[in-house]
Amino acid sequence: MKNSKKLEVLAKINSKRKYRAVDLIEYVLYNHNIIDNVENEKLLEWVPADTRMGFIKGNNLDVYGALLGIVLGFIVASIVASLWIAFKFIVILSSVASKLKKD
Known part of the structure; x- marks a missing residue:
């Protein structure tokens, strides 16, 4: 009512x-x-609205946490991708070098 x-x-x-x-x-x-x-x-x-909310939402810690997770995810993904590319490059170079030694 x-x-x-x-x-x-x-x-x-x-x-x-x-x-x-x-x-x-x-x-x-x-x-x-x-x-x-x-x-x-x-x-x-x-x-104020933050006094009626919990500590995490009142201080926007959930938003900052999500942003930090996304940024760290991109950083870790780029490091893993670059290490994978470097590993593949080393494997290819070693196979080419072994083929050159055989010839």
């Missing part, structure tokens, strides 16, 4: 996009009046 009222107010506010600041003030005041048993005067809209 409370969520449907909140959605209804958001729809009304978004339908009148003429004055954005007034819409924002109207939304904050209405949302503050919906919440019952408010003991402190802080509005929930002013609480």
Whole structure:
């Protein structure tokens, strides 16, 4: 019930996009009046999102971890590929050298 009222107010506010600041003030005041048993005067809209998230997501450590994994994956793949190419080159050179010695 409370969520449907909140959605209804958001729809009304978004339908009148003429004055954005007034819409924002109207939304904050209405949302503050919906919440019952408010003991402190802080509005929930002013609480940063990272305080409502866990430590890892709040500090974007999941994004940095994924980026680090991708970069390290590319580095390891390039090292393995270059070692494989060097190994194949050495094998080919040794086979050519052994053929030249036989001739």
